[in-house]
Amino acid sequence: MTDINALATGILAGNRRALARGITLVESTREDHRVQARALLDQLGQANRQALRIGLSGTPGVGKSTFTESFGMMLVEQGLRVAVLAVDPSSTRSGGSILGDKTRMDRLSRHPNAFIRPSPSQTALGGVARRTREAIALCEAAAYDVVLIETVGVGQSEVMVADMSDIFVLLLAPAGGDELQGVKRGIMEIADLVIVNKADGELKLVAERTCADYSGALRLLRKRAQDPKGFPLAMTVSAVEETGLAESWEQITALVDWRREKGFLAQNRARQAAVWFEEEVRNGVLARLHADAAIRDLRVSLLTQVTAGEISPDAAAEQVLAALVR
Numbered sequence: 001m002t003d004i005n006a007l008a009t010g011i012l013a014g015n016r017r018a019l020a021r022g023i024t025l026v027e028s029t030r031e032d033h034r035v036q037a038r039a040l041l042d043q044l045g046q047a048n049r050q051a052l053r054i055g056l057s058g059t060p061g062v063g064k065s066t067f068t069e070s071f072g073m074m075l076v077e078q079g080l081r082v083a084v085l086a087v088d089p090s091s092t093r094s095g096g097s098i099l100g101d102k103t104r105m106d107r108l109s110r111h112p113n114a115f116i117r118p119s120p121s122q123t124a125l126g127g128v129a130r131r132t133r134e135a136i137a138l139c140e141a142a143a144y145d146v147v148l149i150e151t152v153g154v155g156q157s158e159v160m161v162a163d164m165s166d167i168f169v170l171l172l173a174p175a176g177g178d179e180l181q182g183v184k185r186g187i188m189e190i191a192d193l194v195i196v197n198k199a200d201g202e203l204k205l206v207a208e209r210t211c212a213d214y215s216g217a218l219r220l221l222r223k224r225a226q227d228p229k230g231f232p233l234a235m236t237v238s239a240v241e242e243t244g245l246a247e248s249w250e251q252i253t254a255l256v257d258w259r260r261e262k263g264f265l266a267q268n269r270a271r272q273a274a275v276w277f278e279e280e281v282r283n284g285v286l287a288r289l290h291a292d293a294a295i296r297d298l299r300v301s302l303l304t305q306v307t308a309g310e311i312s313p314d315a316a317a318e319q320v321l322a323a324l325v326r
Contacts, residue, residue, distance in 0.1 A: 002025060004043065007021060007025075007040060008040055011141050015142075019138055019139065020117065023135045025037050026041070026134040037134070041134060041137060044141035049143060050140055051083070051139060051147045052146045052166055052256060053149065054147070054165055054168075055151065055162060056068060056149065056151065056169050057151040057161060057168075057187065063173070063198060065104040067197055067239040068105065068108075069108045070239040070242050071248070072084060072105070072114055072148065073107055073111070074245050075145075075249070076108070076113040081113045081114075082114050082147075083114070083148070084117070084148045085117050087119055087132065087149075087151055115142070133276055136164060149164065162190040163272050164272060166256060168192050169191070170194045172197065173197060173198055174196060174198055175206075189221055191232055192227075192255060193233055193234075193235070193248065193251060194218065196208075196211045196214070196235070197236075197239055198238065199211075199236035199244065200240055200243070208236060211235060212234075285324070295323050298320060298323055302319060
């Protein structure tokens with residue numbers, strides 16, 4: 001049995017070992033652990049601490065880990081405390097994950113003002129793990145100033161990270177029109193900042209042309225009330241040479257300050273809380289369906305009938321839901 005009071009005290013004191021243990025607890029699927037996790041989150045929530053949450057996604061091979069480390073190092077050297085929550089894809093066969101992000105960020109992982117936590121995506125869609133939002137809350141309670149949420153990679157369902165971050169950054173590599181075609185419109189519409197990485201050496205001119213292409217695309221795609229003049233913005237950086245990082249941080253802080261002043265930041269967090277409330281209700285219903293032995297037997301029986309063509313899937317699902325309500 002975990003001592004929740006002692007764990008909460010350690011997290012509030014900024015102890016990295018306690019924070020790691022807390023995230024392990026909230027990621028657990030055991031029912032007794034879920035009860036303890038809720039108690040921990042309720043206790044930590046009383047501290048009412050907030051961090052700047054930055055969602056980071058990008059195409060495979062774009063250098064997300066390199067960018068995250070260089071960007072994180074720049075922030076910790078400014079005296080900020082930075083937490084990185086890196087989501088690693090899980091195998092659909094074995095369920096395992098490599099969880100190698102911490103080894104790829106060697107410099108940042110050794111800095112006393114940084115905390116890196118790789119987590120498996122498991123069955124969760126949207127590029128994040130199911131309990132990423134709760135892990136963010138723990139990092140905020142531990143008094144981290146910035147929380148970077150590095151997602152699995154660009155995909156059609158990867159917009160979920162926007163529902164747990166204040167700023168969403170889309171990281172792209174220098175490329176021609178093919179990559180512009182390949183990035184889903186949905187993720188382009190939610191990006192606050194599009195950063196073209198690897199703007200160095202022979203790729204520098206290509207990166208600048210790519211950045212210009214995306215700038216034009218962003219102007220055509222959208223204009224939101226919570227975007228000040230000039231946003232969404234496309235810019236170039238080199239994570240290897242560490243150029244453009246300070247400029248990207250300036251743009252992020254300028255956007256956050258503007259949204260906070262206009263009230264959009266608070267509105268966005270309230271909307272995100274509502275989204276995750278609905279998500280937890282859906283997950284809870286599915287958990288009840290799997291946990292109830294009688295409903296489980298009914299599902300097996302109905303599944304046999306559905307595959308045999310004796311009953312329609314809709315009618316079978318209605319019977320299961322009716323049994324859950326009873």
